[in-house]
Amino acid sequence: MNTACETCPVKDSAACAVLTEEERDALAAAGRTRTLKRGEMLFAAGDENAACATLVSGALKVSAIDRDGNEQILALVHPSGFIGELFAPFAHHDVVALTESRLCTFARADINQAIDLYPSLARALLRRSQEDLLATRSLLELNATADAEARLAALIHDFAVAASHSSCHLASEFELPLTRGEIANMLGLTIETVSRKLGEIEEAGAILRKGKRGIELIDPALLQALSGRQAAQA
Amino acid sequence: MNTACETCPVKDSAACAVLTEEERDALAAAGRTRTLKRGEMLFAAGDENAACATLVSGALKVSAIDRDGNEQILALVHPSGFIGELFAPFAHHDVVALTESRLCTFARADINQAIDLYPSLARALLRRSQEDLLATRSLLELNATADAEARLAALIHDFAVAASHSSCHLASEFELPLTRGEIANMLGLTIETVSRKLGEIEEAGAILRKGKRGIELIDPALLQALSGRQAAQA
DNA sequence: CGACGTCTTGACCGTTGTCAAGTCATGTGG
DNA sequence: CCACATGACTTGACAACGGTCAAGACGTCG
Numbered sequence: 001m002n003t004a005c006e007t008c009p010v011k012d013s014a015a016c017a018v019l020t021e022e023e024r025d026a027l028a029a030a031g032r033t034r035t036l037k038r039g040e041m042l043f044a045a046g047d048e049n050a051a052c053a054t055l056v057s058g059a060l061k062v063s064a065i066d067r068d069g070n071e072q073i074l075a076l077v078h079p080s081g082f083i084g085e086l087f088a089p090f091a092h093h094d095v096v097a098l099t100e101s102r103l104c105t106f107a108r109a110d111i112n113q114a115i116d117l118y119p120s121l122a123r124a125l126l127r128r129s130q131e132d133l134l135a136t137r138s139l140l141e142l143n144a145t146a147d148a149e150a151r152l153a154a155l156i157h158d159f160a161v162a163a164s165h166s167s168c169h170l171a172s173e174f175e176l177p178l179t180r181g182e183i184a185n186m187l188g189l190t191i192e193t194v195s196r197k198l199g200e201i202e203e204a205g206a207i208l209r210k211g212k213r214g215i216e217l218i219d220p221a222l223l224q225a226l227s228g229r230q231a232a233q234a
Numbered sequence: 235m236n237t238a239c240e241t242c243p244v245k246d247s248a249a250c251a252v253l254t255e256e257e258r259d260a261l262a263a264a265g266r267t268r269t270l271k272r273g274e275m276l277f278a279a280g281d282e283n284a285a286c287a288t289l290v291s292g293a294l295k296v297s298a299i300d301r302d303g304n305e306q307i308l309a310l311v312h313p314s315g316f317i318g319e320l321f322a323p324f325a326h327h328d329v330v331a332l333t334e335s336r337l338c339t340f341a342r343a344d345i346n347q348a349i350d351l352y353p354s355l356a357r358a359l360l361r362r363s364q365e366d367l368l369a370t371r372s373l374l375e376l377n378a379t380a381d382a383e384a385r386l387a388a389l390i391h392d393f394a395v396a397a398s399h400s401s402c403h404l405a406s407e408f409e410l411p412l413t414r415g416e417i418a419n420m421l422g423l424t425i426e427t428v429s430r431k432l433g434e435i436e437e438a439g440a441i442l443r444k445g446k447r448g449i450e451l452i453d454p455a456l457l458q459a460l461s462g463r464q465a466a467q468a
Numbered sequence: 469c470g471a472c473g474t475c476t477t478g479a480c481c482g483t484t485g486t487c488a489a490g491t492c493a494t495g496t497g498g
Numbered sequence: 499c500c501a502c503a504t505g506a507c508t509t510g511a512c513a514a515c516g517g518t519c520a521a522g523a524c525g526t527c528g
Contacts, residue, residue, distance in 0.1 A: 062371075064371070064375050066375070066379055066462075070379055072374070072375045072378050072379050074371045074374055074375065075371070085364060085368075086360065086361070086364060087361045087364060087365075088364075088368070092368055092371075093371070115353075115356075115357060115360075116353065116357070119349075119350065119353040119356060122349075122353060122356035122357055122360055123349060123350070123356055125360055126320065126349075126356055126359055126360045126363060127320070127321045129360060129363040129364055129367060130319060130320060130321060130322070130363055131321075132367055133363060133366055133367045133370060134319075134322070134326055136367060136370045136371055136374060137296075137298070137308045137309070137326075137327070137370055139374060140306070140308055140370060140373060140374045140377065141298050141300070141306045141308065143374065143377060143378055143422070144306050144377055144421075144422030145300055145304055145306050145422065147515075147516090148515075148516065179474075179475090180474070180475060180476095181474085181475095187378075188377070188378030188379065189516075189517090190516075190517060190518080191474090191475080191476095192475095192476080192477085192516085192517075192518085192519095193515090193516055193517075194475095195475060195476055195477080196476080196477080196516090198476095199476080199477090211525090212474070212475065212524090212525085228300075381483075381484090382483075382484070413506070413507090414506070414507060414508095415506085415507095423484080423485090424484075424485055424486080425506090425507080425508095426484090426485075426486085426507095426508080426509085427483090427484060427485075429507065429508055429509080430484095430508085430509080432508095433508080433509090445493095446492090446493085446506065446507065
């Protein structure tokens with residue numbers, strides 16, 4: 001019991017939740033906790049032996065920078081998410097904190113060893129990896145098929161889901177975790193288009209903007225409709 | 235030795251390659267081989283207990299169909315690739331053969347059991363899953379940042395790599411495994427744009443079209459340049 | 469107060485989607 | 499054997515969505 005695992009807010013939902021207490025503490029002994037301020041990088045594309053980590057609190061973005069300097073956000077990481085490329089010789093993407101974030105980091109070698117030691121951990125990471133795959137594919141689908149307004153509506157909807165802690169209904173008021181520029185980078189749009197379409201969605205009566213980042217959800221069903229996705233309820 | 239594993243063309247590269255011969259044969263006993271003709275479906279989005287499979291030969295596409303009937307191709311699967319969502323209660327996407335394909339299929343329960351039995355298999359599947367994740371993310375990056383011509387050039391380049399069996403240089407003549415419509419669905423474009431941009435790439439002197447599907451690579455460096463990616467050689 | 473960063477708004481233009489013919493190869497039935 | 503239908507692809511004209519460029523509003527911090 002040499003660790004903070006006992007009080008860890010994601011101890012029941014992170015990958016390590018599948019371990020016994022002893023196993024978990026042993027693993028934790030190999031790792032260390034770390035705090036990142038907004039904008040700080042966990043690792044950059046190209047880093048060798050980039051660390052792996054479980055996100056304890058806060059939020060991260062995974063992004064690629066093409067050679068003209070354009071950023072493309074590929075994924076967001078929420079608490080209890082796992083980050084790290086276990087097998088690639090170097091990191092392919094940047095990982096940066098969106099808000100003040102606490103992480104539980106591990107050297108790649110330690111995680112690899114833990115995978116061999118604890119088969120249930122391998123299984124848990126596999127599950128997480130497949131979930132990440134699904135999330136990335138749904139972003140791909142969104143960006144390829146939907147127009148700007150639908151993409152934005154879908155993203156706002158997702159944030160409303162993420163902001164509400166009860167997983168089944170939406171937060172009625174929350175802050176966008178991304179700047180306009182980041183939203184644009186995520187959806188493959190420009191800042192200006194994001195701004196305009198946000199205005200249109202507001203005008204349509206689905207949301208109300210509260211300052212720069214705040215959103216109040218007025219009409220969830222309308223938002224859903226704008227996003228072009230099937231409503232999930234009767 | 236009750237199986238065809240001995241002569242399997244992907245026995246050294248598929249996930250099962252990490253198993254010992256006995257383990258592999260035991261797993262193979264639980265699976266069965268299957269052949270799909272072009273257009274045949276392995277499973278559809280929504281299927282419960284969709285099978286898992288290793289692709290032995292041929293090619294598959296993973297695609298999502300939105301409710302207006304538009305298909306979006308999310309990934310291609312090449313021989314030795316693994317398909318299947320191990321943990322989701324139902325399949326999220328369609329999986330369809332692009333060419334006549336041979337597969338080694340397994341019930342999900344059997345794969346799950348095998349993962350527990352053989353930790354090295356879990357590790358191999360985790361590795362594959364992470365590779366799939368990278369591939370999906372690079373498609374996402376491509377579709378979000380590059381214009382139509384660059385996307386198409388990048389795709390052709392990838393096919394040239396895939397068609398050459400020596401992994402380090404390009405096939406100089408090959409057949410596109412996708413129809414124009416499928417290319418369009420994969421890149422988030424329309425059939426017409428694909429056709430036009432193909433013409434422009436040909437006119438630029440990078441390729442030569444041979445019939446409907448054939449491509450002769452004239453100037454690989456130019457193709458690379460058009461794709462907007464860094465050339466990989468001196 | 470002024471400078472800066474973030475966001476908004478407007479005018480304009482280009483790439484790409486849409487609609488519509490038209491070509492070409494293949495296969496079918498008279 | 500030829501006429502015709504079919505499906506995949508190409509090409510053209512046009513329109514629209516979203517990108518680009520430019521100016522301005524707003525809030526925050528020095």
